[in-house]
Amino acid sequence: MSSPLHHPDRKYSYQDYLNWSDDERWELIDGVPFNMSPAPSRRHQQILGELTTEFTAYLRDKHCRAYAAPFDVRLFAEDKADHEVVNVVQPDLAVICDSDKLDEQGCKGSPDLIVEIISPSTGKHDRWIKYKLYERARVKEYWIVEPVNNTVEVFRLNEAGHFELRAVYGKEDQAHVGIFEDLVIDLQVVFRE
Secondary structure, eight states, rough: EEEEOOOOTTTOHHHHTTTTTSSSOOOEEEEEEEESSOOOOHHHHHHHHHHHHHHHHHHSSSEEEOOOOOOETTTOOOOOOGOOOOOOEOEEEEOOOOOOGEETEESSOSSSEEEOOOOOOTTTTTIIIHHHHHHHOOOSSEEEEETTTEEEEEEEEOTOOOOOOOOOTTTTTTOOOTTTTTTTHHHHEEEEE
């Protein structure tokens, strides 16, 4: 399998994406490929592991499911063939409550909640490009986790279809998950060294 040679005038699809090498992580946003390499840091993986554990334990006997990267999320893909899908992301963590959106390739449609753990190399991408994409895709809740400052920014989709910053949590806080009234995550556990 090959990796994409980016041609600025060409739009790529999920069908193209499926033929690229597994040696590198790629995302497609409006048909433009973004290389997500290098591999995440140890700290990133530790935080992701803790968050995945918290969500998975809470969801154990419920209809929603949590999936950690690598996990393909094809946005705006409902009723579309692979060659028509031009938005494929691999959020660090995705919570999906509609099982009809799940297939063997991942999620086809918008998750209910997405978590991105930013690094210096992905900060702008996660804070602006993916933020706007997730808002447009009507993801109900978007968390931006900042490991350097041990913070979590929680954005929720309002009735007008725009994200609103609902909370900024620090390491000493209990983060309330908006899509689940009774789920609170202890960030001391998530950010422990």
